[in-house]
Amino acid sequence: MPEASKMKKPDVKLVLLGDMNVGKTSLLHRYTDRKFKDTVSTVGGAFFLKQWGPYNISIWDTAGREQFHGLGSMYCRGASAVILTYDVTNWQSLAELEERFLSLTDTASHDCIFAIVGNKVDLTDPKAQLSQDSSGVSEDQTEHEEERTEPQVLSSCPTPPASPASLSGITVHKQVAHEDAMALYGRILRYKGLEEKSSLPAERMCFETSAKTGYNVDALFETLFDLVLPSILRKRNENQQCPTIDLEECRGASSKRARFCC
Amino acid sequence: MERDGHQEGEGQGVIIRNPPLEINPPADTLATSLSLLGNHMFPDQVARDDRATADTQEPGELPPSEVPAQEQHLDAEPVSNQENQLETEETDNAECQNNESTETANGGTKDDAADNDQNDSGEFVVTMLAKAKLEEQGIGVKGRSSPLLEAGTQESPALMSHRDEDVTADSWRQHRKHIFVLSEAGKPIYSRYGSEEALSSTMGVMMALVSFVQSGDNIIRSVYSEKHTVVFLQKGPLVLVCVSSSRQSEEQLRGELLYVYYQIISMLTQASISRIFEHKKNYDLRRLLAGSEKILDGLLNLVDSDPSFLLAAIHCLPLASSLRDSLSQILQKAITTNLVFSILIAKNQLLTIVQEKTVIEDTRLEPADVHLLLNLIGASSAFQAGEIWTPICLPLFNPDCYFYAYISYLDPPECTVCLLLLSTDKEAFYAVADCKRKIEEAMCAQNSLSLIAKAQSYSVSQVGVSDLRHFMYKPFDVPDNYRQLTQFTSPEMEAPYSSEEEKMRLLDLYRYMHSRIHSSSRPLKLIYHVAERETLLAWVTSKFELYTCFSPLVTKACAITAITKLLRWIKKEEDRLFIRYPPKYSTTPNPSKSSRGGKSDQQDSTDNGFLSLL
Ligand SMILES: Nc1nc2c(ncn2[C@@H]2O[C@H](COP(=O)(O)OP(=O)(O)O)[C@@H](O)[C@H]2O)c(=O)[nH]1
Ligand SMILES: [Mg+2]
Numbered sequence: 001m002p003e004a005s006k007m008k009k010p011d012v013k014l015v016l017l018g019d020m021n022v023g024k025t026s027l028l029h030r031y032t033d034r035k036f037k038d039t040v041s042t043v044g045g046a047f048f049l050k051q052w053g054p055y056n057i058s059i060w061d062t063a064g065r066e067q068f069h070g071l072g073s074m075y076c077r078g079a080s081a082v083i084l085t086y087d088v089t090n091w092q093s094l095a096e097l098e099e100r101f102l103s104l105t106d107t108a109s110h111d112c113i114f115a116i117v118g119n120k121v122d123l124t125d126p127k128a129q130l131s132q133d134s135s136g137v138s139e140d141q142t143e144h145e146e147e148r149t150e151p152q153v154l155s156s157c158p159t160p161p162a163s164p165a166s167l168s169g170i171t172v173h174k175q176v177a178h179e180d181a182m183a184l185y186g187r188i189l190r191y192k193g194l195e196e197k198s199s200l201p202a203e204r205m206c207f208e209t210s211a212k213t214g215y216n217v218d219a220l221f222e223t224l225f226d227l228v229l230p231s232i233l234r235k236r237n238e239n240q241q242c243p244t245i246d247l248e249e250c251r252g253a254s255s256k257r258a259r260f261c262c
Numbered sequence: 263m264e265r266d267g268h269q270e271g272e273g274q275g276v277i278i279r280n281p282p283l284e285i286n287p288p289a290d291t292l293a294t295s296l297s298l299l300g301n302h303m304f305p306d307q308v309a310r311d312d313r314a315t316a317d318t319q320e321p322g323e324l325p326p327s328e329v330p331a332q333e334q335h336l337d338a339e340p341v342s343n344q345e346n347q348l349e350t351e352e353t354d355n356a357e358c359q360n361n362e363s364t365e366t367a368n369g370g371t372k373d374d375a376a377d378n379d380q381n382d383s384g385e386f387v388v389t390m391l392a393k394a395k396l397e398e399q400g401i402g403v404k405g406r407s408s409p410l411l412e413a414g415t416q417e418s419p420a421l422m423s424h425r426d427e428d429v430t431a432d433s434w435r436q437h438r439k440h441i442f443v444l445s446e447a448g449k450p451i452y453s454r455y456g457s458e459e460a461l462s463s464t465m466g467v468m469m470a471l472v473s474f475v476q477s478g479d480n481i482i483r484s485v486y487s488e489k490h491t492v493v494f495l496q497k498g499p500l501v502l503v504c505v506s507s508s509r510q511s512e513e514q515l516r517g518e519l520l521y522v523y524y525q526i527i528s529m530l531t532q533a534s535i536s537r538i539f540e541h542k543k544n545y546d547l548r549r550l551l552a553g554s555e556k557i558l559d560g561l562l563n564l565v566d567s568d569p570s571f572l573l574a575a576i577h578c579l580p581l582a583s584s585l586r587d588s589l590s591q592i593l594q595k596a597i598t599t600n601l602v603f604s605i606l607i608a609k610n611q612l613l614t615i616v617q618e619k620t621v622i623e624d625t626r627l628e629p630a631d632v633h634l635l636l637n638l639i640g641a642s643s644a645f646q647a648g649e650i651w652t653p654i655c656l657p658l659f660n661p662d663c664y665f666y667a668y669i670s671y672l673d674p675p676e677c678t679v680c681l682l683l684l685s686t687d688k689e690a691f692y693a694v695a696d697c698k699r700k701i702e703e704a705m706c707a708q709n710s711l712s713l714i715a716k717a718q719s720y721s722v723s724q725v726g727v728s729d730l731r732h733f734m735y736k737p738f739d740v741p742d743n744y745r746q747l748t749q750f751t752s753p754e755m756e757a758p759y760s761s762e763e764e765k766m767r768l769l770d771l772y773r774y775m776h777s778r779i780h781s782s783s784r785p786l787k788l789i790y791h792v793a794e795r796e797t798l799l800a801w802v803t804s805k806f807e808l809y810t811c812f813s814p815l816v817t818k819a820c821a822i823t824a825i826t827k828l829l830r831w832i833k834k835e836e837d838r839l840f841i842r843y844p845p846k847y848s849t850t851p852n853p854s855k856s857s858r859g860g861k862s863d864q865q866d867s868t869d870n871g872f873l874s875l876l
Contacts, residue, residue, distance in 0.1 A: 020553045040641060041553035044652020044667075047695070061648065065553045067529060071653060074689060 010049060010058035011232040014224060015076050015108070017101045018085030019093045020064040023119035026211035027085065028061050031221045036212050044068050045075045052225050055232055064101075072104035079108040080231040081115065081224045084188075088118040088208065091175040098184060102191060113227050114188050115205050116181045117220060122210035124174035129213055181206045200227065425555065429456035429464075440505040441522055441562055444469055447544040451500070452522075452555060454562055458548060468503050472496065484512045495519040498532065499539035508770070511777035514572065518565050521630065524657040525561050528634045529554055532661035557641040564637055569769060572776055573807070575736050575750040576629050579611040581717050583837040588708060590614045590845040596700035598693040601849045602665065603627070603684040608714050610636060613679075614841060615747065619848040628658035629748050639669055639680055649698070651691045654684075668694040672702060673711055722753040725831045727824040729816040731796065732759060732768065734809045735832055737840070751832065751839040758795075768796075772809050775800040779807070790818060799825065 016024040025039045025046075032050060042063040050057045060075045062068065076082065082105050086093040097116070105112065121128040182202040189199050204223070209216040427434050434456055442461070443452040448469035450458035458465070472494060475482040485492040493515040495502040502519040510518075527535070530550055538545050551558075565571045581589075593604040593616040606613040617627065638654065650669040655661065665684045668691065671677040681701060683694050705711055722732055736750035759768045771793060778789050779802050791798045797812045799821050810828065812821055832839065 041556060043557075043638065043641070044650055046648035046650045047691070048648045063553065063652075065550070067550045067552075067554070068653065071651070071688065074691070075651075 011055045011235060012081075012228050013058045013060065013079045013109075014081045014083065014228070015060045015062065015079045015105075016083045016085060017062055017072075017076075017097070017104065018064050018083075018117075019087075019090075019096045019100075022064070022085045022087040022090070022093050023211045024064065024083075024085050025061050027117070027119060027209060027217060027220070028059060030211040030214055030217045034214075036214075041065075045071060055225075055229075057225060057228075066100070069100070069104070072101070073107040076105050077107040079105070079112055080228040081113045082108055083115045083117055083220070083224070085117045085119055086176060086181070087120050088174050088176050089120055089123050089172045094118075094176045094180060094184065098187065102188060109231070111231060113200060113205070113224070114185065114192075115207060115220065115224055116185050116188075118176055118178070118181055118206075118208045119211055121174075121208040122213045122215060123172040125208070126171070128208070128210045128215035130215070178206060178208060424455045424559065425457050427456045429460045438506065438508050439562070439566065440503075441519070441558075442468060442503040442505075443522065443526070444501050444503070445539065445543075445545070445547060446473075446499045446501060449544055449546055451547045451551065452526075452558055454559065468494075469501060472501055483516075491515060493519060495523065497523045498536055500526070500535065508773075510773050511781070513780065513782060514773060514777055517574075518562075518571070521561060521565055521571060521633070522558060524630055525558055525634055525637065526551065527657040527661050528631075528638070528655045529557070531655045531664060532657065533663075557638060560641045561634075561637045564633075564640075567766070567769070569734055569752065569772060570629070570633060570750070572769075572773060573734065573736050573750050574629050575748040576612055576632050577752065578749055578839075578841050579608055579613055579717050580720055580751075580835075580838050581613060581714075583842065585710075585713055585717075586614050586841065589705075589710060589714075590616055592701055592704040592708070592710070594845055594847045595704070596697040597847050597849045598685075598690065598697055599849055600685045600687040600690055601683060601694065601697065601847075602686055603682075604697075604847075605632075605635070605682040605684075607636065607639065607680045607682065608717065609678055610640060611719075612636075612841070613714065613717075614845075616845050616847055619846045627747055628656075631656040631658050632747075635667070635682060638667070639682065649695055651694075653688070664688075666690065666694075668698065670695075670698050672698075672705065673715075679711060679714055719754045721756060723756075724753075725828055727827050729812045729820055730810060730824050730828065731813060732756075732811040733828060734772065735828075736807045738805055738807070747841060747844055749840050768811060771796070771798055771811070775809055790821070797821065801825070 016028060018024055020041060025042050026036060028048065029039065030036055032048065042061055044063055045068070046061045048059045048061065050059055060079075062072065062075050084097045084101060086097055105114075185202040185206055186196065189196055207216055207220045207223075209220055211217060437455050439454070441452070441454040442450070442465055444450050444465045446469070448466045450462050450465045452458065453461050453465075472482055481496065482494045484494065489507050491504075491506050491510070491512060493504045493506070493512055495504075495516055497520075500523060502522055504515045504519050506515055508515075530547075535547070538547070538550075568577075570577050589606055593606060593614065596604070602618040604616045606615075612632070615627065615632075634656070635654070648670075650667070652667050652669070653664040654667045655664050665686060666688050668681075668683040668685070670681050672679045672681055681698055683697060685694050722730055732753060732755060734750055734752040736748070738748075755765050755768065759765050771791075775789055775791060775798055779786055779800050787802055789798070789800045791800070792814070794814070796814050797816050798810065799812070800807075800809045802808070808825070808829075810821070810825060812824065816824070836842070
């Protein structure tokens with residue numbers, strides 16, 4: 001069979017949600033292409049397949065515009081992880097997560113995990129500017145490998161900048177504190193009817209990232225991939241009995257099933 | 263609703279009668295506001311560089327081989343008479359003033375139909391606009407904006423920030439073509455340059471003007487000043503305004519506004535826009551269009567730089583018919599339930615299009631809908647590795663319901679070959695994505711991608727006519743299958759039209775010829791136009807519409823021979839230049855479902871969920 005036909009079978013689904021312009025596309029782009037470049041506002045939703053070890057992870061990047069809300073539940077259907085993204089310099093973008101986006105996740109998988117991601121932290125936090133090289137961020141830099149070796153502050157809550165003198169000179173007022181995001185996480189668990197004790201802790205699921213410098217981006221995606229692993233294995237197990245993957249779980253008609261086999 | 267196909271002008275201008283001055287809004291506010299509008303809209307300009315120098319069009323004698331009996335005789339000689347260039351035909355409708363001759367101090371309203379109707383109040387509006395212009399003459403804006411500054415550099419990220427422009431700056435006023443969209447309540451929805459917020463007072467004035475005229479049971483259609491044409495288009499609850507110094511005809515500008523309207527409809531549907539404004543008169547539609555400004559910006563850049571819009575026809579990439587057929591067959595085989603259109607695009611030009619059978623019987627795909635799709639693809643190309651799934655409405659097909667578009671590039675990372683699959687089923691993403699795998703596989707097996715990569719537009723030199731520099735040829739329904747899709751063919755623009763400036767100049771000449779051919783008051787069949795640096799000949803028959811550009815030294819006899827040769831060449835190359843027989847497939851078990859008439863299961867998805875957000 002020719003190369004093009006080698007079907008990659010998605011094992012699991014992740015969805016990026018959040019208001020437009022918070023940096024969802026940039027985060028994904030940073031993670032998959034290791035670049036930060038000008039994005040055009042996303043139309044509808046964009047589907048990506050990411051190979052992660054032996055697994056294929058599908059990621060939906062969504063537009064976040066109200067115009068496309070009708071499809072929100074479709075993008076979220078059966079998702080194993082939802083990344084709720086806001087912009088740390090914009091309080092409203094956090095509020096929108098609760099007001100507009102949370103209800104879209106009703107179609108997600110019952111064991112779906114949630115991450116809350118405050119992006120653009122390079123603007124407010126000198127620490128997040130570290131991986132930026134002195135020349136500033138060029139449109140097409142690909143040489144950000146070093147940022148992967150940078151110690152990842154996964155669970156620690158970034159503290160406000162000790163000194164406002166940052167590398168780029170300007171820091172923007174941080175409108176959303178890490179605590180606010182963690183509080184939202186608690187409310188999400190309650191919305192989902194989940195016990196806080198038996199769920200993943202807020203410290204672990206609330207991230208602050210910079211798609212621009214790459215700060216914490218790999219940590220975000222890889223943490224999530226690790227966490228959805230059980231879900232992947234369970235799905236694979238289920239599929240031993242049923243050889244087709246049914247990504248459209250709500251649709252009964254077997255003729256409608258996507259055939260993701262070679 | 264008014265009919266407004268964009269090519270057919272109706273030729274009414276400002277028709278205003280006796281609106282009671284005291285209503286909505288108070289006259290003094292209007293006056294103040296108008297001067298504000300004027301300050302923004304009517305910069306004083308240095309004399310425009312008239313490109314057309316001489317122009318004669320007279321009854322023509324036709325290329326011998328192709329003479330349809332109804333054509334006139336061509337015996338024109340180039341006459342250098344700039345003043346008269348718009349008046350060359352012996353004219354019976356003297357009231358059809360032309361811009362050139364009526365540029366008077368009071369603003370030179372050109373208005374085909376207005377003469378009889380114009381009265382005090384009409385004059386009032388016009389005078390206000392003119393006064394606003396006069397007030398401004400001290401400002402001394404230099405030069406006029408070069409069209410290419412805008413159209414030529416659309417990719418430049420620097421220009422992405424048009425939104426941040428200072429709307430009080432001269433540079434803002436000098437833009438060749440402003441486009442504004444507002445709601446009936448006067449709320450700004452879109453401005454091509456500058457932020458809508460900064461322009462809200464200007465837009466308020468425009469709406470005041472519209473409703474002022476409306477209060478007298480009239481519709482404002484256009485206002486002419488010395489250097490600008492202001493064209494209004496009201497569509498449902500939306501008002502679109504174009505302020506242009508491009509010298510295009512009112513009909514052309516209105517056609518462009520219609521494209522803007524359609525693009526908005528393609529994102530929201532007509533039904534939901536109406537419903538939104540029924541619910542809430544002063545709804546801020548930008549909430550829903552947020553993030554779509556770039557799509558509208560992109561559309562306007564295309565409208566300025568791509569003649570497809572002017573001709574309302576599709577430009578397909580020339581391709582050996584055997585290759586095109588094999589691509590069509592690939593698309594034909596990769597189908598799933600509710601798939602209705604499969605479209606393959608390379609270098610932003612159509613390669614092939616396959617339609618669902620019942621759809622093709624029912625209706626044809628309108629070029630405007632394809633243009634909107636192509637523009638959407640262009641605007642969403644930034645992150646090309648993914649597969650896009652988005653609702654889209656094809657306004658001419660059905661303005662009230664959505665299709666779901668699957669967009670994916672087949673040749674990453676180059677991303678020049680794009681597949682677009684349209685389904686009526688919102689949930690069909692995975693099934694449609696599976697069609698793409700099949701298509702990819704088949705194209706891989708047939709090595710299609712590398713064959714497509716070799717395909718390119720052609721050079722006019724291939725026609726083998728020495729004085730011919732460029733042309734645009736649009737056949738009408740020959741053979742019958744063309745009816746499926748209106749197309750045109752055109753060679754690359756080569757020297758001397760290789761710079762952006764020169765390209766735009768040639769396009770402007772074509773636009774001028776087009777406006778003459780399609781003039782609402784006096785349509786012409788044949789125009790022989792001797793310009794400063796080239797000679798153009800435009801000709802429309804029942805079979806085709808043709809625009810040709812020759813070197814300035816060409817003689818009329820030469821031009822006629824050349825056109826005969828050109829038509830022969832096109833005939834010979836027809837199979838390569840056009841999509842001859844758009845193929846079909848059948849995907850709907852229940853045919854009525856996807857056709858235009860069968861709205862049943864799509865109606866409920868028209869609001870796409872956002873009405874609940876009101
Ligand atoms: N400073 C900074 N800007 C960012 C960052 N991420 C995204 N942006 C910018 O924010 C804007 C919106 O980004 P985009 O990824 O398109 O947002 P989306 O609508 O959520 O997909 C773009 O101009 C990006 O360049 C970040 O981490 N830091
Ligand atoms: Mg995006």
